Amino acid sequence: MAATLTSPLRRPRRSQICIGLTCVTLTCIGAAGCAPVTAPARAQVVEVEAIDPAPSAAPAQPAAREKVMLGEPSLTAGVPGSGPITLAEIDAWLADPKNFVELDPVLPLGLSQGAAQITGLDKNPLTRAKIELGRQLYFDKRLSADATVSCASCHDPSMGYSAHTKTGVGIRGQLGGRNSPVSFNRILTGVQFWDGRADSLEAQAVGPIQNPIEMGFTHEGVVKRLGELPVYKKQFDKIFGGLTIDRVGQAIAAFERAIVTSPSPYDYYEQMKAFAGLDAEDIADDPDLAKRYADAKAAVEAHPMSEEAKRGREIFFTEKGNCTACHVGANLADEKFHNIGVGMEAEKPDLGRVAISKDPKDTGAFKTPTVRNVALTAPYMHDGSIATLEEVVEWYDKGGHANPQLSDKIRPLKLSAQDKSDLVAFMQACTSPTPPVQAERLPADQ
Ligand code: HEC
Numbered sequence: 001m002a003a004t005l006t007s008p009l010r011r012p013r014r015s016q017i018c019i020g021l022t023c024v025t026l027t028c029i030g031a032a033g034c035a036p037v038t039a040p041a042r043a044q045v046v047e048v049e050a051i052d053p054a055p056s057a058a059p060a061q062p063a064a065r066e067k068v069m070l071g072e073p074s075l076t077a078g079v080p081g082s083g084p085i086t087l088a089e090i091d092a093w094l095a096d097p098k099n100f101v102e103l104d105p106v107l108p109l110g111l112s113q114g115a116a117q118i119t120g121l122d123k124n125p126l127t128r129a130k131i132e133l134g135r136q137l138y139f140d141k142r143l144s145a146d147a148t149v150s151c152a153s154c155h156d157p158s159m160g161y162s163a164h165t166k167t168g169v170g171i172r173g174q175l176g177g178r179n180s181p182v183s184f185n186r187i188l189t190g191v192q193f194w195d196g197r198a199d200s201l202e203a204q205a206v207g208p209i210q211n212p213i214e215m216g217f218t219h220e221g222v223v224k225r226l227g228e229l230p231v232y233k234k235q236f237d238k239i240f241g242g243l244t245i246d247r248v249g250q251a252i253a254a255f256e257r258a259i260v261t262s263p264s265p266y267d268y269y270e271q272m273k274a275f276a277g278l279d280a281e282d283i284a285d286d287p288d289l290a291k292r293y294a295d296a297k298a299a300v301e302a303h304p305m306s307e308e309a310k311r312g313r314e315i316f317f318t319e320k321g322n323c324t325a326c327h328v329g330a331n332l333a334d335e336k337f338h339n340i341g342v343g344m345e346a347e348k349p350d351l352g353r354v355a356i357s358k359d360p361k362d363t364g365a366f367k368t369p370t371v372r373n374v375a376l377t378a379p380y381m382h383d384g385s386i387a388t389l390e391e392v393v394e395w396y397d398k399g400g401h402a403n404p405q406l407s408d409k410i411r412p413l414k415l416s417a418q419d420k421s422d423l424v425a426f427m428q429a430c431t432s433p434t435p436p437v438q439a440e441r442l443p444a445d446q
């Protein structure tokens, strides 16, 4: 488990710095040896991480467990080959013991500070075989009644794992009532949906299949159809010991947990900032640390944050913008529910969380979405009512929309035009690639 550098440093005699999977202890020489980091307005925990996972020597025998950095392309590359996946290919895939080794996922820089937030692996361990089965199911339109809609129709990798429509568009072009949220970085999240009505990713994944305006099928129907496709049948039998709707959910959840955002310019900037508290001589004295410092510096130079984005970061993380009152933590989302007034002007507003919690305080409250890759996922909000990030910032600047349950964290911000564009620039600096995913290769019809 990676240790962290907290800022301001409490003048430790020794500080431990963990990068990737290894830690070094740095001894501070003299009182000035470990100068305190310039404290940001809100004390944060910053972690120094390697840019690339340290490649471990391949064991002669497949290990009982495999440590793997999420985002590693081989996890989502699909069964080797081209065209529809054949029975012979799947037999070879399932015969390879390495695809059944339990994975210990390591999070990439930035998300790694949220390692303690990882949920669901005890009940649904990750293996390469399970992630691959989930990948096939995620992109397979045969999971919908008329075989026209897949999960990817509304959570499309080319649209930041969401859809550029105001609300979800299901079978026969039916419109849902809410905007499609993102399906990445789910490994760090608990309850799902804007109102949190699904307890887990597994429970969430089987919902759309029988939602009449999404995939419009039944659980019985989908289990029967998949059971008639030998490539699926083989995989469910070998991976789970049989095919049930719950296992469909488990496989899809495993795939979603493998989809994470890689480090963004913001993360490289934070990584570099963590070194600011260390003395140059101490860095130079420790070859290992010196190498990491050089790597962090190179990364920040290759993925720079603009001056606008740096100023925007200050607004985002301080009282001035107050964004981190809710968009906080590794995924820049607190996983809680807040009323910021969106849609509350309607005659019959969508009341959100209260329908689940029955707590009147939750009237008009929705789950805080991530700001990671938000530049890729317009339109915004649970109802898709805001078209651009500029307009989102205007929304916050005017203090949301007044209503009796408006969060006390929402108030007029009085930002200047420059502040507003800086905030947008900061959010844009939170953009980074998700892993390359094989979206075409699906099980053959027979
Ligand atoms: C017709 C469009 C559509 C399809 C198809 C669809 N979704 Fe969704 N998805 C949505 C919408 C809209 C929501 C938000 C609904 C709500 O909160 O009430 C959502 C919510 C989610 C969430 C919750 C995210 C969060 O932040 O809480 C996940 C995860 C997800 N979908 C994954 C999937 C998977 C997996 C499938 C395929 C089995 C799928 N979706 C199929 C539109 C769709």
Ligand code: HEC
Pocket: 316, 321, 322, 323, 324, 325, 326, 327, 337, 338, 339, 340, 341, 342, 365, 366, 367, 368, 369, 370, 371, 374, 377, 379, 380, 381, 382, 383, 389, 392, 393, 396, 407, 409, 410, 423
């Ligand atoms: C009180 C908690 C809270 C605060 C403070 C807050 N947000 Fe939000 N944010 C939310 C919630 C909740 C939503 C979704 C609201 C809805 O759809 O009804 C949201 C939505 C968003 C979205 C749209 C994301 C999407 O995928 O649709 C962006 C962008 C955003 N916030 C940025 C910011 C910025 C920038 C600030 C600071 C100026 C900020 N937020 C302050 C809770 C908050």
